[in-house]
Amino acid sequence: MTQQSLARSATVDAVDRRIIRGLQLRPRVGFVRLGEVLGLSEQATARRYRRLVRSGVLRIFGVVNPKVVGEAAWHVRVRCRPDAAESLANALARRDDIVWVGIGAAGAEVLFVVRSLTAERREALLTRTLPRTSHVLDISAAVVLHYFTGLRADDWGGLADHLTAEEDAALRMPPGPRTDPRGIELLPTDVAILDALQRDGRATYADLGAAAGISPGRVARRLGTLIERRAVTIDADIAAAAIGFPVHAYLFLRVSPSRLQEVGESLAERPEVGMAAAISGTHNLLATLSCRSLFDVYTFTTEQIGRLDGVRDLEVGIGGRVVKQSGGLLDDGRLVLPAD
Numbered sequence: 001m002t003q004q005s006l007a008r009s010a011t012v013d014a015v016d017r018r019i020i021r022g023l024q025l026r027p028r029v030g031f032v033r034l035g036e037v038l039g040l041s042e043q044a045t046a047r048r049y050r051r052l053v054r055s056g057v058l059r060i061f062g063v064v065n066p067k068v069v070g071e072a073a074w075h076v077r078v079r080c081r082p083d084a085a086e087s088l089a090n091a092l093a094r095r096d097d098i099v100w101v102g103i104g105a106a107g108a109e110v111l112f113v114v115r116s117l118t119a120e121r122r123e124a125l126l127t128r129t130l131p132r133t134s135h136v137l138d139i140s141a142a143v144v145l146h147y148f149t150g151l152r153a154d155d156w157g158g159l160a161d162h163l164t165a166e167e168d169a170a171l172r173m174p175p176g177p178r179t180d181p182r183g184i185e186l187l188p189t190d191v192a193i194l195d196a197l198q199r200d201g202r203a204t205y206a207d208l209g210a211a212a213g214i215s216p217g218r219v220a221r222r223l224g225t226l227i228e229r230r231a232v233t234i235d236a237d238i239a240a241a242a243i244g245f246p247v248h249a250y251l252f253l254r255v256s257p258s259r260l261q262e263v264g265e266s267l268a269e270r271p272e273v274g275m276a277a278a279i280s281g282t283h284n285l286l287a288t289l290s291c292r293s294l295f296d297v298y299t300f301t302t303e304q305i306g307r308l309d310g311v312r313d314l315e316v317g318i319g320g321r322v323v324k325q326s327g328g329l330l331d332d333g334r335l336v337l338p339a340d
Contacts, residue, residue, distance in 0.1 A: 010055040021159040027234040056334025062197025082107040084135035093324040142281035149268035150275030153236040157271030184231040248319035252283040259310025
């Protein structure tokens with residue numbers, strides 16, 4: 001077995017899960033501080049973090065708020081012949097404007113999220129390229145109107161119970177002002193900083209400064225401003241199956257308009273929910289779950305969805321293989337490290 005395959009087969013223990021949750025709460029926290037809170041040495045914390053990254057369990061990266069660059073997120077469902085789902089999903093995953101791709105459990109559906117800066121490129125994909133593909137049977141698309149949750153590193157709370165309340169409070173970043181990020185204009189140096197952060201969200205200010213051609217101090221101040229104004233987020237991408245959450249579900253809800261905000265906010269509070277958003281189309285609310293078992297999906301729909309007023313209809317889709325998430329590829333359920 002090669003060194004790389006040994007790394008990718010590494011198991012994740014309870015201490016690793018505590019580190020992952022700590023980095024969800026504060027992705028750029030120093031190893032000294034993270035170790036102090038979790039009761040670990042700096043060396044042990046850093047060693048475990050690097051192993052989690054090498055083994056494809058965790059990736060910290062920077063992402064621009066779509067509002068800043070005028071992007072809209074479209075969630076697309078493609079019904080296709082089961083024998084074509086794999087090749088279609090892989091082809092979609094190669095596009096840089098598609099940030100997430102998954103195959104339905106039955107293999108007859110491919111789901112993906114496209115974020116294109118131009119409507120022309122998106123429309124070419126949805127109205128010309130895909131419909132002309134012989135193995136595609138049907139396409140439906142919905143645009144995100146509003147996110148209730150899904151834009152912060154700590155939105156998915158499956159590991160929240162691995163930290164005490166005191167540890168959580170020590171690491172959790174205080175909420176920033178509710179500013180509109182659309183007022184931010186990205187500078188050429190910002191683009192260079194963000195390119196470096198997409199590769200490594202924990203890159204030092206010195207490394208970011210070298211990439212942008214400015215001093216570490218200027219990087220620290222500018223990045224602080226971009227994060228405070230919600231123009232940039234430092235996110236934590238997790239291979240959920242590798243940490244004990246192998247079941248992915250997609251909930252498509254039809255909710256009374258007068259209850260949509262209330263239902264969306266209720267779903268956003270649940271630890272199982274990684275993303276909840278108001279969308280266009282027949283169903284007006286979409287939520288994604290990462291769970292330990294199919295029974296957990298069942299209890300969520302009956303005990304959580306079932307008690308919410310205003311839910312008129314619910315469709316549950318169970319995911320098969322995730323090919324791409326957060327803009328990065330997956331291989332056998334593990335994150336693929338971006339090329340240098």
